Amino acid sequence: MHLPVRVGAVLLAAALLLAGCDAPSQQAGEEIRISSVPGVAIDRPQFPDPQVSVPGMVDGLAGDGLTGYLAQPVTWTACGTLECAEVLAPLDYADPSARAVTLSMARRPATKKPRLGTLFVNPGGPGGSGKSLVNSFDAQGLEQYDIVGWDPRGTGDSTPVVCFGASQTDALNNLDASPDTEAERLALIQGAYEFGKSCWEHSGVLLEHISTIETARDLDLLRRLLGDSELHYLGYSYGTQIGATYAELFPQHTGRLVLDAAVNITDNDDVIQAMGFDLALGNFASWCAENSCSLGGTKQAVLDAVTGLFDRLDAAPLRAGARTLTQSLAVTGVAAMLYGGTDAWPTLVSMILAAQNGNGKGLLIAADSLNSRDDSGSYGSLFYSLPAINCLDTDTESGVLDADGVWSDDERKAPIFGTYFGPAYTCALWPVRPSLQLHIRGAGAKPIVVIGGTGDNATPYQQAVDMAKQLDSGVLVTYVGEGHGSYGGKSDCVDQIVVDYLVEGTVPKNGVRCS
Secondary structure (H helix, E strand, C coil): CCCCCCCCCCCCCCHHHHCCCCCCCCCCCCCCCCCCCCCCCCCCCCCCCCCCCCCCEEECCCCCCCHHHHCCCCCCEEECCEEEEEEEEECCCCCCCCEEEEEEEEEECCCCCCCCEEEEEECCCCCCCHHHHHHHCCCCCCCCEEEEEEECCEECCECECCCCCHHHHHHHHCCCCCCCCHHHHHHHHHHHHHHHHHHHHHHHHHHHCCCHHHHHHHHHHHHHHCCCCCEEEEEECHHHHHHHHHHHHCHHHEEEEEEECCCCCCCCCCCCHHHHHHHHHHHHHHHHHHCCCCCCCCHHHHHHHHHHHHHHHHHCCEEECCEEECHHHHHHHHHHHHCCHHHHHHHHHHHHHHHHCCCCHHHHHHHHHHCCECCCCCECHHHHHHHHHHHHHCCCCCCHHHHHHHHHHHHHHCCCHHHHCCCCHHHHCCCCCCCCCCCCCCCCCCCEEEEEEEECCCCCHHHHHHHHHHCCCEEEEEEEEECCCCCCCCCHHHHHHHHHHHHHCCCCCCCEEEC
């Protein structure tokens, strides 16, 4: 899925989720205070504690430190074709006995012997459901492991972040994410402010305790509760940040880690997510032109057709049944299709052609899939937890004017998606201060296999190169191909490397390339 940090321009897979809004009107007398000088004032507002009751948050377990939590029984019960269980974890690891959050897991038990223990899996996001991933996870060759996925704190069935309702979220997504006028810019700022305020009013102090560091500590608690001496783990996209963070915090318990579609764990922001989307769209355009796809006879002609559609929708949104395909939703829809790699390209051609001819339903459905919106109009927790986790993990407290400046830089780095993703106002106006940030090296950890795809749209390949280099024991595996994520049926070469490492402990040669 996606990646950390910016909503609208730099988030990992699902960073597009807040790509526009039309928020509820501001309460009378309420003023959004925006800093007048970049980097000087912090725009993140502060609100009184709403004292809200959050589903899944309960009294903490008594005992010294984590003793009460480590004494919990793990009771697995049938849930469809899998087994499920729930345990408690401290809301605040600095004060474990005060309050607790509920963590929900799903397990596919090992079917071959000798059993190798637990393989934890995470699909990314942040906010993707690890429980759901267990159902679809390709476990061929890994049958000696119990495959366990969990919904990280703040997501899914694990004490999820709650914000305002579906109709308000629809309105949020109808704003112009790349404002052309001051009125559109102010509306986008207003929308980001109202969104953050609603999340605080519905989730309260939970928003202060859903950082990746706390999720990594939860993962170690789960490891201990399931009786594993080491953590074996496979994470995609944002899941690579969870795995790398675990290696930094618990190197002595780090077993075999595979981090696929690596995110940026460095302090260098030269490579942004929008560059991955621009690259993927360019690769699509080249294929399209070479295969006479009706969008254009050259790569540039195809790109012009796509951006021309975006620009026309900015001036005249397209009716799509009872709804409207706006420019921002069309951008989200095209971005969503790029996750699927070459297999999705023919469908993307059909969707663009249909929109050119007045039918925007295809792109709207694609946008809904990335926005975690179902057919009934309800939104999944991913939409709300993604910005909540990203903004807590953001290592800066710069404000709205800084976001404007970053957007200008993004447009230079990625002229298409860097432009249409727009400025990242959500974190600039988020009602919670950032959490502690780590410089991640994983010193003392066993070899960590880092996989990057050369055509990955959501996590640019250079981020995998940089992660493997920064991790003391990082080993780089390159997939030469398209789409987000590499393990699980795209490449026999990648799949064999991953299985050999997880099962036999065979460390691949650093820099090996697969197609």
